Amino acid sequence: MLTAASPLQYAKERRLTIPIVREEKGECNRMLRxxxxxxxxxxxxxxxxxxxxxxHAGSNAVLIRDGIIEDIVYTDLxxxxxxxxxxxxxxxxxxxxxxxxxxxxxxxxxxxSIEEKLLAHGIGKAYDGGDAAATGLIxxxxxxxxxxxxxxxxxxxxxxxxxxxxxxxVRGVExxxxxxxxxxxxxxxxxKIVHSGIYDAETDRITSGGFARKELREMISYAQDNGxxxxxxxxxxxxxxxxxxxxxxxxxxxxxxSDATLSxxxxxxxxxxxxxxAFRSIGRLPGTAAAKNNIERTVDGHLTAVSKAYxxxxxxxxxxxxxxxxxxxxxxxxxxxxxMMRAGIPYDHVIRNACSxxxxxxxxxxxxxxxxxxxxxxxxxxxxxxSFQHETA
Numbered sequence: 001m002l003t004a005a006s007p008l009q010y011a012k013e014r015r016l017t018i019p020i021v022r023e024e025k026g027e028c029n030r031m032l033r034x035x036x037x038x039x040x041x042x043x044x045x046x047x048x049x050x051x052x053x054x055x056h057a058g059s060n061a062v063l064i065r066d067g068i069i070e071d072i073v074y075t076d077l078x079x080x081x082x083x084x085x086x087x088x089x090x091x092x093x094x095x096x097x098x099x100x101x102x103x104x105x106x107x108x109x110x111x112x113s114i115e116e117k118l119l120a121h122g123i124g125k126a127y128d129g130g131d132a133a134a135t136g137l138i139x140x141x142x143x144x145x146x147x148x149x150x151x152x153x154x155x156x157x158x159x160x161x162x163x164x165x166x167x168x169x170v171r172g173v174e175x176x177x178x179x180x181x182x183x184x185x186x187x188x189x190x191x192k193i194v195h196s197g198i199y200d201a202e203t204d205r206i207t208s209g210g211f212a213r214k215e216l217r218e219m220i221s222y223a224q225d226n227g228x229x230x231x232x233x234x235x236x237x238x239x240x241x242x243x244x245x246x247x248x249x250x251x252x253x254x255x256x257x258s259d260a261t262l263s264x265x266x267x268x269x270x271x272x273x274x275x276x277x278a279f280r281s282i283g284r285l286p287g288t289a290a291a292k293n294n295i296e297r298t299v300d301g302h303l304t305a306v307s308k309a310y311x312x313x314x315x316x317x318x319x320x321x322x323x324x325x326x327x328x329x330x331x332x333x334x335x336x337x338x339x340m341m342r343a344g345i346p347y348d349h350v351i352r353n354a355c356s357x358x359x360x361x362x363x364x365x366x367x368x369x370x371x372x373x374x375x376x377x378x379x380x381x382x383x384x385x386x387s388f389q390h391e392t393a
Contacts, residue, residue, distance in 0.1 A: 045078075051094055051357070069361050099318060119380075158170065173219065184226060191229070195242065231249060236256045241257075262305070272306070
């Protein structure tokens with residue numbers, strides 16, 4: 001459930017005095033732009049800092065000059081000649097990363113709106129899983145101001161099986177290697193291989209799709225030899241096992257993954273992007289009562305798998321699978337974080353694995369202020385932006 005509050009309410013509760021320059025209204029949220037005068041140093045104190053590494057675990061303050069992080073410290077002492085923002089009840093993080101979404105051809109005329117939705121939900125980095133038109137490569141350039149996009153361009157799927165909306169079909173290994181070469185020339189960041197079908201709630205089965213194991217092995221090996229990590233769309237115990245054992249860097253979806261494969265994912269350091277919310281969102285589509293019961297049972301089983309993955313030490317990253325209308329940008333990502341917590345992953349661990357980077361001195365201050373999963377504000381380009389809350393109940 002999303003909640004909203006006045007963007008000044010929190011600042012008033014904290015008795016902050018902040019100069020308002022102008023109010024900006026957007027499609028999905030409202031922000032008040034706050035200036036930081038000239039080269040004034042800014043000192044932000046919070047309850048604690050969470051980032052993608054543990055180097056600054058226990059730190060509670062950041063010193064910023066001209067929009068650049070000068071230092072990250074733990075202290076109750078305030079330096080002299082600084083402007084102080086005291087958010088001692090909140091958590092500070094870098095902007096977050098949605099590790100799996102899609103930009104479809106229909107998104108070309110709405111990149112500005114998509115960017116606004118992503119930023120409003122704290123997302124500063126996104127992995128595009130591809131589409132038939134390689135729209136993610138266009139998005140990569142169009143959103144290069146505040147959103148970093150890493151794109152697969154087009155997914156690679158077995159011709160005649162699932163995948164035509166998210167990539168290009170190939171008939172064999174030689175065909176696949178030519179496609180990989182073409183994608184490299186286009187400037188992709190990683191390879192996406194579709195090694196299974198998708199979950200069909202009506203039949204409670206995985207549809208047909210994927211490659212022969214030898215084909216998969218040769219494709220992954222070729223990509224790796226050319227410096228590209230391979231993210232595998234894989235559902236069903238056998239498909240996930242094959243992708244892991246043949247060298248995939250990450251498993252996307254992973255429905256039906258076995259306990260033994262989860263252990264192997266830990267040993268091989270394979271990343272798990274379970275897209276829990278995407279499976280739950282299927283329930284929003286028209287369907288029979290039996291299908292909806294199947295979805296509910298399937299999501300419960302996938303939550304259990306994510307819980308086991310965490311217990312085994314597998315790295316679990318949040319990916320919304322946003323792009324289709326029934327999986328909206330931004331909100332689906334926040335709901336994914338909530339589902340990861342429902343699976344038993346502790347809050348700090350969820351947020352750490354959602355961070356787009358780790359904090360360090362001499363980098364631009366792109367920071368979030370969180371209360372649970374509610375965004376209370378952010379610092380971007382040297383400016384503090386109190387914003388609407390975005391929260392999953």
